[in-house]
Every structure is written in C-alpha cells, then in structure tokens.
Amino acid sequence: MTQQICNIASNIIVRPLADLFSDIIRRCKQGDRKAQESVYNLLAGKMFSVCLRYCANYEEAQDVLHDGFVTVFTKMGQFQNEGSFEGWVRRIFVNHAMEQYRNNAKLTVVSGLDNNDRYFAAPEEDEEEWGAYQLTEAELLAMIDELPPQYKVIFNLYVIDGLSHREISEKLEISEGTSRSNLLRARSILQKMVNEKVSSMTGKKQCK
Numbered sequence: 001m002t003q004q005i006c007n008i009a010s011n012i013i014v015r016p017l018a019d020l021f022s023d024i025i026r027r028c029k030q031g032d033r034k035a036q037e038s039v040y041n042l043l044a045g046k047m048f049s050v051c052l053r054y055c056a057n058y059e060e061a062q063d064v065l066h067d068g069f070v071t072v073f074t075k076m077g078q079f080q081n082e083g084s085f086e087g088w089v090r091r092i093f094v095n096h097a098m099e100q101y102r103n104n105a106k107l108t109v110v111s112g113l114d115n116n117d118r119y120f121a122a123p124e125e126d127e128e129e130w131g132a133y134q135l136t137e138a139e140l141l142a143m144i145d146e147l148p149p150q151y152k153v154i155f156n157l158y159v160i161d162g163l164s165h166r167e168i169s170e171k172l173e174i175s176e177g178t179s180r181s182n183l184l185r186a187r188s189i190l191q192k193m194v195n196e197k198v199s200s201m202t203g204k205k206q207c208k
Helices: 001-013 018-029 034-054 058-074 085-104 114-119 138-143 151-159 165-172 178-200
Strands: none
Touching: 018 034, 018 085, 034 058, 034 085, 034 151, 058 085, 085 151, 085 165, 138 151, 138 178, 151 165, 151 178, 165 178
C-alpha cells in the first residue's frame, strides 16, 4: 500500500508546463484578463482537487479556490520564472487551505499508541502481504478522505505534498512531535482500512 500511495502522489504532484505558460504569465503580469482566464481554465480543476483534500466540504473548497486565484493574480509579479509555475500556484493554494484549516481546527498530540498502531503505521516491505487485489487510485484517495480531519491534513501534507515535519509544524503552528504523532495514527487508520478492503475482496483473514 505504501508504494501505491507513493505512485499516486507522484501523479498528483504538479508537472511543469513552462512552455505553455510562458506567454500567458507575461500577459498576466500586464493585467491581461484573457490571460488570467486562461490560467484559471488550465489550473482550476487541479487546484480545486488540492482544496478538496484539505477543506471540510465542497463550499469551503470553493471559497479557498476563489481566494487562491485572487492571490495568484495579485502576486503574479512575484513569480520570477524560476521552477514550475504550477508548483508556485499550488503552494499558494496549500497555504490558503492551511490558513482556513487553522481557523477551524486545532491538532492535538496523539498519545497512547498501541502495538497495533505501530504495526500498521510501519511501511510494509512486502506488498504481497496485502493480497492479490490491487486498490485503485480512486479507492485509496477515498480512504484518505475518510481519515479524521486532523490526521487527513497531516497525511496529505507529508505524503502527497511532500512537506517535512518542520514545514508542517510551521504551517499549522504545531510542534513537530504533534505532526509526527498524527501522521503515525493516520497511517495506522489508513492501513487498517486497506486491510479490511483487501480482506473483503479476497476473503483473506485480517491481520491482528
């Protein structure tokens, strides 16, 4: 499962589109409304997916999408054509989503992790232990979405968006220990969900 999630993350992480965006970016910096509309049309779908991964509901994600694009066009002059434009835009949306999350919730330190938590949270070395049934990307993402909010946000930031615990602690104004403990519990819950799904599809006895 760990490898499957890594593969999904590599597909979700933004790919640079420098050639496509170079002229559009130049015109956006000049305040060209049609260029701004082009940026929106090209990126709105991907950025809304980012918003949905961090927001509590569809309406909240729409608000973050709107605010994110306002910031993108307001700060367009700050993009120096270094690195991926999509990556730059994505960071703006993640920051907006994190600000929204901080306003709505607080993360707590997870205590009392039992042996089952630690077992399920450990990366698997043998993919075959999860049975022959292969979970699809949609199934795995749906399971991630079912995680409790405080675990879901940490898992997304660390596994999908590739932030370190130090970066997560700064964005969410929590300790690195809180980030690590919430990630550990998120992995535990997620792997139990995967185990149950695999068992239901293959009839294989669940790990105890």
